[in-house]
Amino acid sequence: MGGASLPPGFRFHPTDEELVGYYLKRKTDGLEIELEVIPVIDLYKFDPWELPEKSFLPKRDMEWFFFCPRDKKYPNGSRTNRATKSGYWKATGKDRKVVCQSAVIGYRKTLVFYCGRAPLGDRTDWVMHEYRLSDDVSQGSPVFQVIHMSFV
Amino acid sequence: MGGASLPPGFRFHPTDEELVGYYLKRKTDGLEIELEVIPVIDLYKFDPWELPEKSFLPKRDMEWFFFCPRDKKYPNGSRTNRATKSGYWKATGKDRKVVCQSAVIGYRKTLVFYCGRAPLGDRTDWVMHEYRLSDDVSQGSPVFQVIHMSFV
Numbered sequence: 303m304g305g306a307s308l309p310p311g312f313r314f315h316p317t318d319e320e321l322v323g324y325y326l327k328r329k330t331d332g333l334e335i336e337l338e339v340i341p342v343i344d345l346y347k348f349d350p351w352e353l354p355e356k357s358f359l360p361k362r363d364m365e366w367f368f369f370c371p372r373d374k375k376y377p378n379g380s381r382t383n384r385a386t387k388s389g390y391w392k393a394t395g396k397d398r399k400v401v402c403q404s405a406v407i408g409y410r411k412t413l414v415f416y417c418g419r420a421p422l423g424d425r426t427d428w429v430m431h432e433y434r435l436s437d438d439v440s441q442g443s444p445v446f447q448v449i450h451m452s453f454v
Numbered sequence: 455m456g457g458a459s460l461p462p463g464f465r466f467h468p469t470d471e472e473l474v475g476y477y478l479k480r481k482t483d484g485l486e487i488e489l490e491v492i493p494v495i496d497l498y499k500f501d502p503w504e505l506p507e508k509s510f511l512p513k514r515d516m517e518w519f520f521f522c523p524r525d526k527k528y529p530n531g532s533r534t535n536r537a538t539k540s541g542y543w544k545a546t547g548k549d550r551k552v553v554c555q556s557a558v559i560g561y562r563k564t565l566v567f568y569c570g571r572a573p574l575g576d577r578t579d580w581v582m583h584e585y586r587l588s589d590d591v592s593q594g595s596p597v598f599q600v601i602h603m604s605f606v
Contacts, residue, residue: 308464309488309489309491310468310472310476310477310488311466311467311468311469311472311473311476311477311491312460312464312465312466312467312489313464313465313466313467314463314464314465315463315464315465315467316462316463317463320462320463321463324462324463325462325463336461336462337461337464339461339463
């Protein structure tokens with residue numbers, strides 16, 4: 303669906319539960335996704351302002367979704383500073399549980415982009431929610447995270 | 455599309471401009487609408503809690519959209535109390551302009567539902583935004599309003 307437009311008034315506004323329980327779970331399980339609206343990218347190869355043009359969805363809402371292969375060096379997602387060419391993403395706050403019918407199906411980490419080098423970078427308005435499955439112990443298949451990036 | 459479901463994460467969240475400039479304008483002009491997501495109903499024949507089941511869209515967002523033929527007795531929309539079987543809709547605040555590229559294309563009126571008879575009814579959490587075109591001088595064809603109803 304790259305570049306296709308939705309009918310007027312339709313938006314991709316998934317809940318955390320839909321994003322993790324449907325999109326991320328099916329992607330990691332290698333199952334078909336009804337509409338391929340979330341592209342796979344190598345997130346840290348890009349500065350945040352380079353990412354919107356890689357989104358499959360219209361850009362007017364100032365939010366974008368991506369799958370990103372999970373970095374195997376940090377299996378529990380505990381790396382807090384992730385560098386790009388012009389700056390770094392820094393985690394803020396505590397990870398939040400994503401719950402479906404009382405079961406924890408994943409976690410959401412919030413990160414903010416800083417221009418420059420840690421710890422002296424300048425905070426920007428680029429924000430990322432990074433979602434991981436709670437049970438993504440890799441067994442050879444690629445493991446993904448799903449990213450909700452916004453400019454707030 | 456009655457009863458059809460959208461892929462996970464997709465919502466019908468039109469802006470005022472899309473609702474008036476695309477959906478209401480095309481409906482009143484008798485033109486085709488890409489996805490028939492808004493049913494025509496005679497709004498005041500129903501109490502608000504009877505309306506959600508008449509919506510074509512999934513109900514989880516607690517908001518619903520309807521076309522309603524415009525009451526010819528009140529061409530400027532100035533009737534403020536509109537009775538149903540169990541209560542009445544009462545306008546609140548001033549009408550707001552709906553603007554597209556600096557031009558006023560319509561107006562939005564906000565109404566709240568009260569149970570009982572005016573002026574002694576009890577305010578409820580049912581809210582309606584009623585949109586009309588700014589230039590809907592009827593020339594024989596049916597004139598519509600579009601309603602965004604929510605339970606807040």
